[in-house]
Amino acid sequence: MHSRKSILKHSRVYNRKRKRLIGKAVAIIFAVVVILFSLSFVSGISATTIHTVQVVGADSTDAPLIEKVARGELEGKYFHFISRANSLFFPKQKIENDILNTFPSVESVKVTRADVHTLLVKITEREPFAFWCTGKVTSLPPQNAKCYLLDKDGLIFAKASDPLPPNLLTYSGAVEKQTDPIGEHFLTSDDLHNLSAFLEFLGALHLTPLFIVADSSGELEVYIEGGHKLLLRTGMPYDTALQNLESLFNDSTLDWGEKGIPASLEYIDLRFDNKVFYK
Secondary structure, eight states: OOOOHHHHHHHHHHHHHHHHHHHHHHEEEEHHHHHHHHHHHHHHSSGGOHHHHHHEESOOHHHHHHHHHHHHHHHSSSSSTTEEEEETTOOOHHHHHHHHHHHEEEEEEEEEEETTTTTEEEEEEEOOOOEEESSSSOSOOOSSEEEEOOOTTTTTEOOOOSSSTTSSSSEEEEOOOOOTTTTSSOOOHHHHHHHHHHEEEEGGGGGOOOEEOOOTTTTTEETTTTTTEEEEETTTTTHHHHHHHHHTOOTTTTTTTTTTTTTTTOOEEEEETTTEEOO
8 A cells, every 4th residue: 555655745746747737738828829919910010911902904894893892801800810901811712702703704813912012903804705685586686685795605794785786696595594694604615615616617608697596495596697597406416517508508409599598498407417407
């Protein structure tokens, strides 16, 4: 059995170790608190704070709004300690994501520091590829329709000016949200790319597409200058459709006009692989 003296000795040693551990823990906690408060103070001083947000590459109308979004993300502190406006700790990714989510007309954004006090927001805006109009377009200019700008991947990103400039094709249909379609897609990117390539090749056959109507099932009507139309469908092999159209043009039994399609024809149906129907 241990003597009373030995037990007391072990107890005193244990108490000394316990006090030392408590002292170290208190010291560590105190040091962490001091560091946090020091970071909080330093992160908020004027010498390390972003004061200016500069937006480049954006439309003059959107630039002030983009700056407002960026400044909104610089307000407040991380965990109530570190300033979000500090030039080392500003929320770069959050600012970029907020701008992309808020402005459909912005294709890409890059946020960097121009200097210690200046945040530089570089904007690349979407290029108009075509027009998309509400309802079903039956003539140009579209009647009783609201028209929007469409990018090369099929995203509807902004309202179009009125009247529509004549340099771009007009599409309609295949979008559920007709009242507020900005941010919606017309067809898939692949479908629009393939259809666009097909439409470009029509020029070699002296055919000029004016506007295209799509429906929710993927049926497409391509209206051609002269009052004719081509019937297509999304996902079809457009190269085959083009070959079929060329074969039809080589048919000597048809009286082809200067525009490439006989005036007597109403439409040419190219939806069925190696078959062509016309009326």
